[in-house]
Amino acid sequence: MTHVGEEAPEFRVESVTLESKDILQNAIDIGTKAYVISRSVDDPKSSITIKILDKLTQTWVVPTVLGTPPNATDSHSAVLINNEKIVIIEKGVPLNDSIWFLEVDTPFVKQQSKIKGTEVVAWSKGVIGEGQKPVVISGPSGVGKGTLIAKLMKEYPSNFGFSVSHTTRAPREKEIDGVHYHFTERSKIEEEISEGKFLEFAHVHGNVYGTSIEAVESVTDEGKRCILDIDVQGARSVRASSLEAIFIFVCPPSFEELEKRLRARGTETEEQIQKRLRNARAELDQSNSRGLFDHLLVNDDLEACYENLKKLLSLDDDHEDSNDSFVKDGKASACYSILSKTNSEILLQSETNEVEKGTANMLSLDLSSLSGGAPGRTRGLKISSVN
Ligand SMILES: Nc1ncnc2c1ncn2[C@@H]1O[C@H](COP(=O)(O)OP(=O)(O)OP(=O)(O)O)[C@@H](O)[C@H]1O
Numbered sequence: 279m280t281h282v283g284e285e286a287p288e289f290r291v292e293s294v295t296l297e298s299k300d301i302l303q304n305a306i307d308i309g310t311k312a313y314v315i316s317r318s319v320d321d322p323k324s325s326i327t328i329k330i331l332d333k334l335t336q337t338w339v340v341p342t343v344l345g346t347p348p349n350a351t352d353s354h355s356a357v358l359i360n361n362e363k364i365v366i367i368e369k370g371v372p373l374n375d376s377i378w379f380l381e382v383d384t385p386f387v388k389q390q391s392k393i394k395g396t397e398v399v400a401w402s403k404g405v406i407g408e409g410q411k412p413v414v415i416s417g418p419s420g421v422g423k424g425t426l427i428a429k430l431m432k433e434y435p436s437n438f439g440f441s442v443s444h445t446t447r448a449p450r451e452k453e454i455d456g457v458h459y460h461f462t463e464r465s466k467i468e469e470e471i472s473e474g475k476f477l478e479f480a481h482v483h484g485n486v487y488g489t490s491i492e493a494v495e496s497v498t499d500e501g502k503r504c505i506l507d508i509d510v511q512g513a514r515s516v517r518a519s520s521l522e523a524i525f526i527f528v529c530p531p532s533f534e535e536l537e538k539r540l541r542a543r544g545t546e547t548e549e550q551i552q553k554r555l556r557n558a559r560a561e562l563d564q565s566n567s568r569g570l571f572d573h574l575l576v577n578d579d580l581e582a583c584y585e586n587l588k589k590l591l592s593l594d595d596d597h598e599d600s601n602d603s604f605v606k607d608g609k610a611s612a613c614y615s616i617l618s619k620t621n622s623e624i625l626l627q628s629e630t631n632e633v634e635k636g637t638a639n640m641l642s643l644d645l646s647s648l649s650g651g652a653p654g655r656t657r658g659l660k661i662s663s664v665n
Pocket residue numbers: 417418419420421422423424425426539540542543577578579580581
C-alpha cells in the first residue's frame with residue numbers, strides 16, 4: 279500500500295471529462311473503443327447513458343445495458359481497471375453507496391454480447407467487505423424446502439431474507455403476490471429474461487420460474503443473507519453465474535414419504551402430483567452431480583433437519599471481516615472521489631477534505647480480491663485508511 283509522503287503512485291489518466299453545452303461526459307479508452315458515460319447537466323438527476331465510439335470507423339454504438347444503474351447524482355469520477363471494468367465513484371454519495379462497476383469486457387459481458395449479438399455493458403454495485411454468501415436450497419417438490427426456510431425466516435428475521443421468485447404458475451390459496459412469488463405472465467417473464475433481468479430461470483413442472491437479479495439484490499441491500507428456493511436446473515445456472523453461493527440439496531428419507539407429503543399438502547391435482555414425482559426422480563439423481571451441491575440434508579424429522587441446516591449456515595462465513603468494522607465505525611458514510619490508481623489499488627480523496635470524526639482524508643481501495651460482478655454485486659472491496 280502507498281502511504282502519504284511516499285513516492286506518488288503510478289497514475290494513468292484514462293478518464294477525461296468532456297463538457298459540452300448540456301452533457302457532462304467521461305470518455306474511457308479501451309483499445310480501439312472509447313466508452314462515453316454521460317449525464318445531462320440540465321438534469322443531473324437523469325439516468326446515466328453509455329455510448330461506445332469505434333475509433334477506427336468513427337461510428338457510435340448504443341450498447342445493451344444490463345443490471346441496475348447507479349442512482350442519479352450530479353457527477354462522478356471514473357477509472358478503468360484490468361481493461362475490463364470501469365470503477366465509478368458517485369460524488370456527494372456516502373462511500374458505502376457510491377462505488378459502482380461498469381463491466382465492459384468481463385466474461386459475463388462477452389457471453390451476453392454473443393447471445394444478444396449486440397455490444398453489451400453491465401452495471402454492478404460495489405459492496406465493501408465480503409458479505410455472507412447467499413444460500414441456494416434445492417430439492418424435489420414436497421421435500422420440505424419451504425417449511426425449513428419459513429422456520430429460518432421466523433427465527434432469524436433480521437439475518438435472512440427470501441429471494442422472491444417470479445413464476446407463471448397460478449397462485450395457491452393463501453399465496454400472496456410479491457411475498458411468496460411474483461406471479462406473472464409467460465410473455466412478460468420471457469421479455470424480462472431477454473432484457474437480462476434474471477439471474478437464472480427454468481421450466482419447472484410445466485411453468486416458468488426465475489430469480490430476478492433485483493430479487494437477490496433487494497435482500498442483500500438490506501444487509502441480509504439471501505435464501506433462494508430453486509430447482510436443480512436453477513442451482514446449476516447460479517453455479518455457472520458470478521453469484522457465489524452455498525448450495526444445499528434437501529433429500530426425503532424415502533420416495534414413498536415424499537409422495538405422502540406432496541399428497542398431504544393438497545395443493546396439486548393428481549396429474550400435477552404425477553409430474554412432480556417424475557421430476558423428483560430426475561432431481562434426486564442429479565443431487566450427486568459433481569461440484570453442484572456443497573451439502574446434502576435429509577429431511578426426515580423436521581426439527582432434526584432444521585438444526586442441521588442451522589449448523590451448516592453458522593459454520594460458513596463465520597469469520598470476522600475487517601471491513602465490517604470499517605463500515606460500523608462510520609467511515610463508509612463520508613463522501614470520496616478517485617484521486618489516483620495503480621494496478622493494485624485506487625486512492626480515494628475525501629470530498630470535504632477535512633478529517634471528520636471517524637473518517638479519513640484518504641482511503642485505499644484494494645483491487646486484488648474483487649469477486650462476483652454482474653449479474654449482482656461486486657464484493658470483496660477492501661478499504662483502509664491511508665496514514
Ligand atoms: N420433516 C417433515 N416431516 C413431515 N412432513 C413434512 C416435513 N417437512 C415438511 N413437511 C410437510 O411436507 C409438505 C411439503 O413441504 P413444503 O411445501 O415445505 O415442500 P417444498 O419442498 O417447499 O415443496 P415445493 O418445491 O413444491 O414448493 C408440507 O405439507 C409440509 O408441512
